[in-house]
Amino acid sequence: MSAVRASGVRKCFTRGAETVTALDGVDLVVDAGQVVALVGPSGSGKSTLLAVLCGWEVPDAGALVVGGGGAPDAQGWGELALVPQALGLVADLSLLDNVLLPARLRGPHRRSAAPTALAGQLLAGFGLDHLTDRYPHQVSLGEQQRAAVARALVLRPALLLADEPTAHQDREHADRLLDALHDAADDGTAVLVATHDEVAWSRADRVVSMRDGQLTDGPPS
């Protein structure tokens, strides 16, 4: 089952008299249980593609089906989760409360013990279990990034979009993050990860390459 089906997606930005074509007719399918690495040079359009897929940006043209259908920004955290490049942790919440936020927002009627247990496992696996009561500004950038990945995984979303999730990590922590993305895929999550990390490409089920807003299958030539 595909979690992303995009065809002919186009997105332009206007800066004064200049128009930037960030996405130029992008076709992409990501299936449940797959990890797809989205690679390409800085400025090629990777973050814009993730922004369109999560509903932060509206495409100018093309067809897009995310999850079970409907608008991307109408999907709950259980359907679509995001690790943005800027992380987006809530400054006034501890790391643990940040990670549990998707479960809280989902509402009490559907709350179960499962997210709490998974949050604990993720935080321990990412070496954050001694930092759970700290606020984001009291931990390192790499620790914040690992908390943001844990938050995105805590509901085992149908689709996970991750923008450079290993950018602030040493190799060992990066590998633990990649292990967690692949564990989620083994549980059925479709994972699309924009990355410059060649280990992430080598472990992905598929690599797609962006250049000047155009997407092709396979690693860059």
Ligand SMILES: Nc1ncnc2c1ncn2[C@@H]1O[C@H](COP(=O)(O)OP(=O)(O)OP(=O)(O)O)[C@@H](O)[C@H]1O
């Ligand atoms: N809001 C915006 N307004 C104007 N131009 C934008 C906007 N967002 C992105 N762009 C431009 O669109 C192009 C694609 O940017 P994007 O952020 O998608 O690249 P990227 O591949 O994710 O780069 P990086 O690897 O550096 O994160 C770039 O030329 C960028 O300057």
